[in-house]
Amino acid sequence: MIKVGIVGGTGYTGVELLRILANHPEVRVDVITSRSEEGIRIADMYPNLRGHYDLAFTVPDVERLADCDAVFFATPHGVAMSMAPELVERGVKVIDLGADFRIKDLELWSRWYGMEHTAPELAAEAVYGLPEVNREQIRNARMIACPGCYPTAVQLGYLPLIENALVDHRRLIADCKSGVSGAGRGANVGSLLCEASESFKAYGAAGHRHLPEIKQGLGVAAGRPVGLTFVPHLTPMIRGIHATLYSVLKDPTDGLQALFEERYADEPFVDVMPAGSHPETRSVKGANVCRISVVRPQDDDTVVVLSVIDNLVKGAAGQAVQNLNILFGLEETAGLGIVALMP
Known part of the structure; x- marks a missing residue:
């Protein structure tokens, strides 16, 4: 034990x-x-x-x-x-x-x-603990830095495109929304029910602490620095992150769905949704899962990736336990077979 x-x-x-x-x-x-x-x-x-x-x-x-x-x-x-x-x-x-x-x-x-x-x-x-990228390094680590919640959703959504150099890495846009639990449990006026309910706002548009972490991870995947506009938003829900990710294809292709399915085929906690899907935050509530869909609106050169996680699970505690399992040679899914809560 x-x-x-x-x-x-x-x-x-x-x-x-x-x-x-x-x-x-x-x-x-x-x-x-x-x-x-x-x-x-x-x-x-x-x-x-x-x-x-x-x-x-x-x-x-x-x-x-x-x-x-x-x-x-x-x-x-x-x-x-x-x-x-x-x-x-x-x-x-x-x-x-x-x-x-x-x-x-x-x-x-x-x-x-x-x-x-x-x-x-x-x-x-320290090893950056995103298992879908650094699984082998995690196995032998002494110190693991568990990724942030926004960085997890954004990187998992972008990785197949960035790793295959399919998009303009200089002009990436991450439009992200989070529930109020992302602000923590400490007393904060902005997180009070009367302040956050029935409202929706952006914050940190000029610069958010997760920006350099995301750029670092995507830069490693790209093999060069990336340009990223990252704007987080606060939504009137308790938990969940929805990342809408925009980028421009270098050469329009119809193979994006297959690309994403192949990249995450062996990943136990990344679910690539069928073509045309719109993943919902409630579908991952309480579960250590990232659900992703990829779309090319009007078959143009813009690609849109939709990525949802529970910020407290795959974006924090669940991912930490996933790292623990890898670190100690356990079944990676041990203790993490939690089905999302609905409704």
Whole structure:
């Protein structure tokens, strides 16, 4: 049985990790931490987990976490890089759901996140945990940087086109929408029901922290820097991401559906929908699945990819568990056979 710890277990990604791992046949959660909720039992904070855990939140302690085989960080940026180096040196596998290790250019990271990176050597070693791209590197990693939610939906949607150099890589457009859970569980006026309901707005149009992460991933796939316009939007729903991705084909082709189906044929958590489909966020709610469809409107040179995920599952906790499974040589789907909730 693999013993895991979760640092920052009171947020939405933390409780999703607990929900998923409660049904994992090979994993036991030994430590759950929160400075603000020390002593409170998991089931008292999250009654949906009653009967699944007999643990209370404790203050993060490296000595106790070092007894785990793996530790998840479901924390704001700046936390993982302060604790992860010592855990890694003591033989613990670390999976960071935050942003500390996603971007390789640490000067660029510091500009977007407003602080100096304190673990540059570990950042250089960290493997970007998008299994559909880096599965082999993940198997041997000590430190995994779990991708962000928007970057997951956008990269999976664009990869078949970018990898095959079918589109103009200089002029990519990602028009993305997210539910309010993407803002986290902390008190925030903009996330209140009365503020977000019956409304729809863009944010971060001039620049969003996920932009350099997306450009980095697509640039690796393209073998050169890409040009990307990324505009996220807040929608009046709790969870889900819908990415509408636009690009211009170099040579119009009718083989896009087959291209996408072939690229993801062996991927357990990417579902290429039949031609003409319009995937819905509700079809992935609670599940570790990305559903994709590809369209050429009016058979012109513009290609539109529609990509949907649950931001808390394939965009966070589910993908983290997928990485854990690969890392420890388990069945990649272990604990992740969750059917989406409908309605």
